[in-house]
Amino acid sequence: MRINAQSLTSFIPTQGWVLVDKLVQNMAFFRIKRSLTGATRFFRTIVAFVAILLVVLTYATPQALASDHQDTIFLASRLTAADLTDLFVFESPTNPKNVVLVMDFDPLIVSGENRPFEPNILYQFKIDNTGDSIEDVVLQFNINGKGSQQTVTVRGPSSPIKVGTTSALLPVSWTGQLNQTFSASNGIKFFVGTRKDPFFFDLEQFFKIIPDRNYNIQPNPNPPFTVLTFRPPGQAQDTLAPFNVHSIIVELPRKLLGTGKIGAWITTSVRTPRLRNGNLAQIERLAVPALNELFMDYKDHNNSNLQTPTQDASNQSQFIQTFVKAIGRPQGIADAVISVAIPDVIQADLSKPSGTYFGTQLANNFGGRRPKDDVIDVTASVVFGNAVTGITAGQIPALTSDNVGPNNANFLPTFPYLGNPL
Numbered sequence: 540m541r542i543n544a545q546s547l548t549s550f551i552p553t554q555g556w557v558l559v560d561k562l563v564q565n566m567a568f569f570r571i572k573r574s575l576t577g578a579t580r581f582f583r584t585i586v587a588f589v590a591i592l593l594v595v596l597t598y599a600t601p602q603a604l605a606s607d608h609q610d611t612i613f614l615a616s617r618l619t620a621a622d623l624t625d626l627f628v629f630e631s632p633t634n635p636k637n638v639v640l641v642m643d644f645d646p647l648i649v650s651g652e653n654r655p656f657e658p659n660i661l662y663q664f665k666i667d668n669t670g671d672s673i674e675d676v677v678l679q680f681n682i683n684g685k686g687s688q689q690t691v692t693v694r695g696p697s698s699p700i701k702v703g704t705t706s707a708l709l710p711v712s713w714t715g716q717l718n719q720t721f722s723a724s725n726g727i728k729f730f731v732g733t734r735k736d737p738f739f740f741d742l743e744q745f746f747k748i749i750p751d752r753n754y755n756i757q758p759n760p761n762p763p764f765t766v767l768t769f770r771p772p773g774q775a776q777d778t779l780a781p782f783n784v785h786s787i788i789v790e791l792p793r794k795l796l797g798t799g800k801i802g803a804w805i806t807t808s809v810r811t812p813r814l815r816n817g818n819l820a821q822i823e824r825l826a827v828p829a830l831n832e833l834f835m836d837y838k839d840h841n842n843s844n845l846q847t848p849t850q851d852a853s854n855q856s857q858f859i860q861t862f863v864k865a866i867g868r869p870q871g872i873a874d875a876v877i878s879v880a881i882p883d884v885i886q887a888d889l890s891k892p893s894g895t896y897f898g899t900q901l902a903n904n905f906g907g908r909r910p911k912d913d914v915i916d917v918t919a920s921v922v923f924g925n926a927v928t929g930i931t932a933g934q935i936p937a938l939t940s941d942n943v944g945p946n947n948a949n950f951l952p953t954f955p956y957l958g959n960p961l
Contacts, residue, residue, distance in 0.1 A: 614822075614823060618657075618660075618809075618822075619645050619646070619647075620644065620645045620656065620657030620660055620785070621644070621657070621660050621807040621809065621822055621823050622644060622645060622646060622807075622823065623642065623643070623644045623805055623806075623807060623823050623824075623825040624643045624644055624646045624736070624738065624784060624825075625641070625642075625643040625737070625738050625784075625825075625828060626640075626641070626642060626643075626803065626804065626805045626825055626826055626828075626885055626908070627639070627640070627641035627643075627737075627907075627908050627909065627910055628640055628641075628803050628885045628887050628907040628908055629887075629894075629905075629907045629908065629909040629910075630892065630893050630894065630905050630907070631790055632952065632953075632956075633953055633954070634790075635892060636792055636793060636794075637726075637790050637791060637792055637793060638790070638791065638792075638793045638796060638887070638889060639788070639789070639790045639954075639956065640664050640678070640788070640789045640790075640791075640803065641786060641787070641788050641789075641910070641956070641957065642662060642664060642786065642787040642788075642805045643734075643736065643737070643738070643784045643785070643786050644662065644784070644785050644786075644787075644807065645657075645784065645785040646736065646779075646782065646784050647782050647784075648733060648736075648782060648783040648784060648785070648960075649781065649782065649783070649961075650781065650783070650960075650961035651961075652783070654733075654785070655685065655686065655689065656682040656689055656691075656717065656731075656785065657682065658681065658682045658683060658684065658685070658689070659809060659810070660681065660682075660807050660808070660809055661679060661680075661681050661706060661708070661807065661808040661809070661819050662679070662680040662681065662787055662805070662806075662807055663677050663678065663679050663680070663706065663805065663806045663807075663808070664677065664678040664696075664787075664789070664803065664805055665677050665699075665803065665804050665805065665806060666696075666796050666797070666801050666802070666803050667801060667802040667803075667848070667884065668796060668797030668798075668799070668800075668801045670800065670802075671849075672802060672847070672848035672849045672851075672882045672884065673702050673703075673847075673848075673849060674699055674702050675698065675699075675797075676695070676696050676697065676698065676699075676795070676796055676797070677695050677696065677697070677698075677699045677706075677709070678693070678694070678695040678696045678789060679693070679694035679695055679706075679708065679709055680692070680693055680694075680731065680787050682717075682731075683714075689717050690714055690715065690716060690717065691714065691715050691716075691717055691729075691731040692711055692713075692714050693711070693712050693713045693714070693715070693723075693729060694708060694709035694710065694711055694712050695709050695712060696727075696791065696795050696796065697709055701818065703821075703847050704820065704821040704845060704846070704847060705814060705818050705819070705820060705821070706806075706808050706818065706819045706821070707816070707817070707818050707819075708817060708819075713729070715729055715731070717731055717732050718730075718731075718732030718733065719732070720954065720955065725791075725792070725795070726791065726792050727789060727790065727791040727792075727795075728789070728790045728791075728954055729787075729788070729789055730786070730787075730788040730954065730955035731785075731786070731787050731788075732785070732786065733783050733784070733785055733786070733960045734783065734784060734785075734786040734788075734955065734957035734958065734959070734960055735783055735784075735949045735957060735958035735959060735960055735961060736779045736782045736783055736784040736949075737784075737910040737911075737945075737949055737950065737957050737958070738779050738828075739777045739779060739780075739913075739915075739943050739944065739945055739946065740777065740778060740779065740915050740941055740943060741769060741770060741775045741776055741777065741778060741941040741942070741943050742778035742779070743776060743778050744766075744769050744770050744775070744776075744941065745769075745941065747765075747766040748763065748764060748766050748767070748769075748938070749763045749764070749833075750762075750763060751763060751836055751837050752832055752833075752837055753837075754837065757837055757838075758838070760837075764866070767935055767937060767938065768937035768938065769937060769938060769940065769941045769942055770941075770942060771942060772942045774942075775941060775942035775943050776943070777943045777946070780946070781961070782961075783960040783961055786955070786957055788954070788955040788956065788957065790954055793889040796889060797889055798889060798890060799888060799889060799890050800886060800887070800888045800889070800890075800899060801886070801887050801888075801889060802826075802848065802882065802884030802885070802886050803826065803884055803885045803886075803887065804824060804825065804826035804848060804883065804884045804885070805824070805825050805826070806821050806823060806824050806825075807821070807822055807823040808820055808821045808822060809822055821844070821845060822844065822845070823844050824843070824844050824845075824846070824847075824883075826848075826883045826884045826885050827880045827883050827884070827885060828908070828914045828915075828918075829914060829915060829918045830855065830880055830883055831843060831855075833862070833918065833922070834855070834858045834859045834861075834862040834876075835855070835858045835862075836858070839858065842854075843855060843883075848882035848883055848884050849882070851881050851882040851883045852881055852882065855881055855883055856877050856881050859873050859876050859877055859880075859881070860873045860877075863876070863922070866922075866923075866933070866935070867933045868922070868923075868930070868932065868933040868934075869930055869932050869933065871928055871930050872921065872922060872928060872930060875921060875927055875928045876918075876921060876922065878900070879897050879900040879901065885906075885907060885908050886899040886900060886906050886907075887899055887905055887906045887907035888903075888904065888905055888906055889905075891903075891904045891905040891906075892905065893905050894906045894907055895912075896908055896909070896912040896914060896917055897917065901927065910945070910950055910956065910957060911945040911950060913944060913945070915940075915941050915943075916939070916940045916941065919938055919939050919940060919941070920939045920940065922938075923935040923936070923938040923939050924936065924939040926939075
């Protein structure tokens with residue numbers, strides 16, 4: 540039996556969100572025990588009940604393999620609907636005046652599974668168009684109702700009421716049906732529903748190379764780099780090929796986001812007793828693919844999720860430097876990665892007609908990220924090879940490509956661009 544976030548919410552709506560609040564305040568739900576010091580006997584009883592319930596849920600939740608698709612143990616096993624997997628920002632292939640934003644979340648949906656959407660989560664696209672890594676424009680989405688009657692509410696795009704890790708709801712702009720395209724009067728198109736997961740990666744082999752990134756073997760993973768090669772062409776496998784994902788897809792006029800360079804990231808947020816006036820607390824953040832998965836120890840993911848891009852220079856940069864040093868590569872590799880990937884936002888130049896991955900930083904073009912961009916090979920060829928930097932010292936050629944490419948059958952030439960679910 541699958542116990543999902545919606546059934547958890549309906550079963551213990553108050554205690555469940557108290558636990559989420561503990562996650563937000565204490566950085567990891569494993570620290571609940573520490574927070575009990577000086578608590579009343581009643582509070583101890585409530586926490587004990589929740590802890591027992593979570594143990595039951597742990598054994599009731601099936602395990603599966605993924606990368607940022609299972610970013611923390613909490614998201615992977617307790618609240619999958621808040622687990623962000625990918626952000627795409629790309630030029631519209633059908634209208635040069637438009638830009639497309641795609642948020643994927645709630646991963647590992649098997650073929651034929653009709654997984655409900657979670658109505659207690661706020662999903663946001665955040666756009667910085669002034670270069671300070673603080674959002675200037677936001678698009679907010681939340682799901683209403685249960686079962687076949689679920690709908691989606693859209694707020695924005697407009698300036699946020701609050702910035703940072705606390706969010707306030709904007710006025711409602713539109714509502715629409717799930718799994719159907721709907722349009723707004725200002726030229727925006729929306730799709731919120733189930734799609735084929737577009738991410739392609741031999742994650743199974745990646746977990747042999749860096750076992751720490753696999754949440755199923757926390758907290759005692761095997762040592763890393765006992766395997767120093769991806770599988771060769773013809774043997775490499777796309778681990779995500781059998782799965783669907785939930786997606787929010789928006790195509791809108793570029794001018795609604797800005798006129799020049801932007802930085803984009805996505806977040807999920809929930810209500811907690813700690814915040815009043817209906818405000819919501821951030822529990823997940825994502826932008827540049829493979830950044831956390833490759834460079835950051837799994838135990839540190841949650842702390843990064845609870846921060847904003849303004850903190851990345853002091854936070855994520857240290858993980859990049861440590862990782863590059865650990866694999867025996869020169870400091871110049873770390874410097875190159877930091878220069879294009881920190882802050883953790885996907886950069887795009889809306890004044891340019893088209894682009895390539897990291898193209899805003901490296902090639903003076905649109906930049907962004909398209910669903911078919913082979914982001915794993917791009918990243919691996921820099922970190923383990925000599926791409927961009929020309930540095931050859933300490934190369935590990937067998938790790939510069941996972942030898943998995945996009946399957947054209949998983950994509951559409953027109954909106955909503957991601958392939959139909961399996």
